[in-house]
Amino acid sequence: MAEPGVPYFDLKAQYRALEREILAALERVCRNATFASGPEVEAFEQAFAAYCETAFCVGVNSGTSALHLALRSLDIGRGDEVITTPYTFIATAWAVTYTGATPVFVDVHPATRTLDPAGLEARITARTRAVLPVHLYGLPADMDAIQPLADAAGIAVVEDAAQAHGARYRGRRVGGLGRLAGFSFYPGKNLGAYGEGGAITTDDPALAARCRRLRDHAQSRRYYHDEVGYNYRMDGFQGAVLQVKLAHLDAWNRRRAALAARYTAGLAGLPLRLPSVPEGTQSAWHLYVVEAERRDALRAYLETEHRIATAMHYPVCLHQQAPYRHLGHRTGDFPVAEALAAACVSLPFFPEMTDTELDTVVAAIRRFYAG
Numbered sequence: 001m002a003e004p005g006v007p008y009f010d011l012k013a014q015y016r017a018l019e020r021e022i023l024a025a026l027e028r029v030c031r032n033a034t035f036a037s038g039p040e041v042e043a044f045e046q047a048f049a050a051y052c053e054t055a056f057c058v059g060v061n062s063g064t065s066a067l068h069l070a071l072r073s074l075d076i077g078r079g080d081e082v083i084t085t086p087y088t089f090i091a092t093a094w095a096v097t098y099t100g101a102t103p104v105f106v107d108v109h110p111a112t113r114t115l116d117p118a119g120l121e122a123r124i125t126a127r128t129r130a131v132l133p134v135h136l137y138g139l140p141a142d143m144d145a146i147q148p149l150a151d152a153a154g155i156a157v158v159e160d161a162a163q164a165h166g167a168r169y170r171g172r173r174v175g176g177l178g179r180l181a182g183f184s185f186y187p188g189k190n191l192g193a194y195g196e197g198g199a200i201t202t203d204d205p206a207l208a209a210r211c212r213r214l215r216d217h218a219q220s221r222r223y224y225h226d227e228v229g230y231n232y233r234m235d236g237f238q239g240a241v242l243q244v245k246l247a248h249l250d251a252w253n254r255r256r257a258a259l260a261a262r263y264t265a266g267l268a269g270l271p272l273r274l275p276s277v278p279e280g281t282q283s284a285w286h287l288y289v290v291e292a293e294r295r296d297a298l299r300a301y302l303e304t305e306h307r308i309a310t311a312m313h314y315p316v317c318l319h320q321q322a323p324y325r326h327l328g329h330r331t332g333d334f335p336v337a338e339a340l341a342a343a344c345v346s347l348p349f350f351p352e353m354t355d356t357e358l359d360t361v362v363a364a365i366r367r368f369y370a371g
């Protein structure tokens with residue numbers, strides 16, 4: 001009989017476990033007709049701010065919108081520069097571009113795959129207004145090194161926490177480490193909506209108020225607009241679903257950490273670079289990404305011989321994407337990011353994954369390198 005295979009990801013199992021709670025939450029939105037913004041979103045915002053240990057949370061319609069508004073709230077715009085890494089999902093850079101500012105890339109560190117502070121100072125100019133480190137795959141960026149450099153230059157740190165709900169850095173939750181943070185609730189995230197969603201967290205009341213206004217057409221009063229705003233509101237269904245799911249996030253993250261530890265033990269000794277978590281840091285383990293020798297052959301083998309699905313986050317660096325070619329970078333400018341793009345494999349990984357499924361993946365990878 002053919003092997004059952006292992007999916008890369010499965011949201012249906014999570015729904016089956018939560019079905020009654022989710023349907024009750026959705027029904028409440030329908031009955032109360034609280035479809036756009038409203039009490040469900042406000043209740044979620046309060047719960048998520050408490051979870052992130054921040055004073056404020058502003059719910060929006062995507063992680064991209066969250067990052068865009070976070071930068072807009074700081075009055076970043078045309079002529080400004082924002083430093084980030086070329087090894088992230090492209091929306092990190094979109095947020096900068098949407099403001100009219102220019103993204104400036106700094107390579108990532110090979111061990112953490114997050115912004116390498118060693119390259120940061122040299123890229124700060126008189127135009128730099130913010131640093132946008134990405135907590136990639138759930139691992140908090142090296143904030144202790146980044147923040148003093150930003151402070152010395154008088155620029156803000158804005159966290160891209162889209163992949164890191166619940167991660168901790170020196171005991172503190174991500175979301176409260178910089179001036180503002182942007183989260184994504186895209187369905188596949190550690191905390192995923194039933195549609196699109198995102199949020200900004202901050203401790204600054206003025207920035208929170210500005211984000212709240214900007215997401216709702218920049219209205220101070222109904223039909224009175226102070227500046228150019230956006231329709232970036234979170235919808236009521238997402239607020240209701242996210243309240244249900246937030247209560248399970250820590251348990252899911254613990255399961256992710258256990259799965260990651262099992263992968264790391266099982267894959268030791270193979271020609272793979274495995275993820276590592278620095279002292280004092282607690283990853284949210286959004287993805288389990290290895291760098292593999294003969295990456296494409298490995299992926300093809302897993303798929304065709306074992307029906308094991310894998311993915312790549314990310315196969316092309318941002319400086320090599322068409323919208324950012326005008327920045328004038330060449331291959332070789334960001335060697336760590338480029339090497340990662342050439343070798344990364346995201347292994348099957350989701351909280352409902354069984355130990356048996358994980359062991360099947362490990363055994364198949366061992367067979368590939370043995371033969």
Ligand SMILES: Cc1ncc(COP(=O)(O)O)c(C=O)c1O
Binds near residue numbers: 088163
């Ligand atoms: C690192 C990172 N930044 C930003 C985003 C944008 O979030 P969204 O897809 O919700 O717009 C994502 C997720 O897709 C992401 O992974």
